[in-house]
Amino acid sequence: MALVPSYIQRLANYKPGKPIAEAQRELGIQNFIKLASNENPLGSSPKGLAAIEHSLTNLHRYPDATGYELRTKLANRFNVKIDNVVLGSGSEGIMSTIMRTFLLSDDELISAANSFIGFRVLANASGRRVHWVPMKNYCYNLEAMADKITDYTKIIYIANPDNPMGTTITRQEFDEFYKHVPGRVLIILDEAYYEFAKDSPNYPDSMSYRYDNVITLRTFSKAYGLAGARIGYGFAHDSLIQNLMKVKVPFEPSLTAQVAGLAALDDEAFLAETLQVNKKGMAFLKQEFDALNIHQVPSEANFITTVWDSEEKASQLTQSLLENGVIVRQLTGFGWPNCIRISVGLESENQKFIDTLKDIL
Numbered sequence: 118m119a120l121v122p123s124y125i126q127r128l129a130n131y132k133p134g135k136p137i138a139e140a141q142r143e144l145g146i147q148n149f150i151k152l153a154s155n156e157n158p159l160g161s162s163p164k165g166l167a168a169i170e171h172s173l174t175n176l177h178r179y180p181d182a183t184g185y186e187l188r189t190k191l192a193n194r195f196n197v198k199i200d201n202v203v204l205g206s207g208s209e210g211i212m213s214t215i216m217r218t219f220l221l222s223d224d225e226l227i228s229a230a231n232s233f234i235g236f237r238v239l240a241n242a243s244g245r246r247v248h249w250v251p252m253k254n255y256c257y258n259l260e261a262m263a264d265k266i267t268d269y270t271k272i273i274y275i276a277n278p279d280n281p282m283g284t285t286i287t288r289q290e291f292d293e294f295y296k297h298v299p300g301r302v303l304i305i306l307d308e309a310y311y312e313f314a315k316d317s318p319n320y321p322d323s324m325s326y327r328y329d330n331v332i333t334l335r336t337f338s339k340a341y342g343l344a345g346a347r348i349g350y351g352f353a354h355d356s357l358i359q360n361l362m363k364v365k366v367p368f369e370p371s372l373t374a375q376v377a378g379l380a381a382l383d384d385e386a387f388l389a390e391t392l393q394v395n396k397k398g399m400a401f402l403k404q405e406f407d408a409l410n411i412h413q414v415p416s417e418a419n420f421i422t423t424v425w426d427s428e429e430k431a432s433q434l435t436q437s438l439l440e441n442g443v444i445v446r447q448l449t450g451f452g453w454p455n456c457i458r459i460s461v462g463l464e465s466e467n468q469k470f471i472d473t474l475k476d477i478l
């Protein structure tokens with residue numbers, strides 16, 4: 118259709134991990150376990166849920182467009198000013214605002230090929246030229262990304278840890294890369310899985326090394342189990358935040374999202390349990406994969422990617438697991454068709470997945 122720009126026509130629809138209801142419809146099986154979307158297997162932060170319940174009588178009111186309370190709390194928590202904090206409908210909501218705020222018509226973007234699909238969708242939908250730089254050993258190849266910087270470069274996106282590989286870049290690697298990045302280029306450091314990675318010795322928490330042209334993005338979707346509420350936040354220099362605040366959809370994030378985030382931040386018990394369940398589950402999966410001689414990519418997040426001989430093998434396995442009630446994610450849409458990503462679940466879910474996998478193999 119002539120009114121649709123060609124770069125939009127060329128886009129493919131985003132295909133998320135298979136929802137349980139869809140799998141139930143298709144296969145007539147009732148009891149699925151879903152290890153496909155890096156969600157929190159414990160559910161949501163109870164404090165976040167209680168706050169949502171309390172907010173229901175206020176849903177006829179618009180939310181605070183400035184997100185004052187949650188931004189203040191985040192600012193205090195992370196030792197910055199409220200002017201350094203932005204909120205969004207998930208961290209993807211903020212990425213979308215970033216695209217609309219900073220890109221001029223000739224600007225270009227740089228990121229890793231086959232990394233987070235959410236960014237790929239937004240970058241391609243921007244209609245700008247994007248340099249997708251192949252990964253090296255399943256990690257961001259920052260050296261090769263630096264080589265792609267030109268006078269037109271405006272945004273560089275780095276997911277740390279990466280999704281779908283779970284690999285991280287170190288502070289030293291980032292600093293070396295940063296030497297090549299002009300101050301007029303914005304770096305998005307997407308730390309959606311920060312809470313899971315933060316205790317790992319090589320993981321650099323970007324709040325401890327601030328640069329004026331870096332925006333750190335984080336989310337309540339994963340560690341706080343609020344993916345469905347859509348609430349994320351970002352930290353950056355006040356001049357960047359000021360302009361993002363002008364462009365963001367005025368009443369984003371929703372009232373329920375804001376109150377849930379505010380309460381969840383105080384839910385230390387839930388966060389601790391989440392990290393504990395993930396740590397144990399990850400250790401179990403790694404050990405079982407080793408025992409089965411399955412090639413796995415070392416992950417610092419709440420999921421782990423396995424590598425198979427061929428696309429056919431990965432596809433057959435994913436389908437057989439599905440037919441046996443386990444939903445995992447073959448990474449075809451990401452550009453890794455011979456890989457399968459497994460989100461860490463509850464102990465019983467991890468066990469069922471491994472038992473089913475053994476039966477199939």
Ligand SMILES: Cc1ncc(COP(=O)(O)O)c(C=O)c1O
Nearest residue numbers: 207208209233280309336338349
């Ligand atoms: C690297 C990465 N960034 C961002 C997100 C999305 O986060 P949100 O739910 O806050 O939009 C995800 C979700 O899977 C992710 O893997």
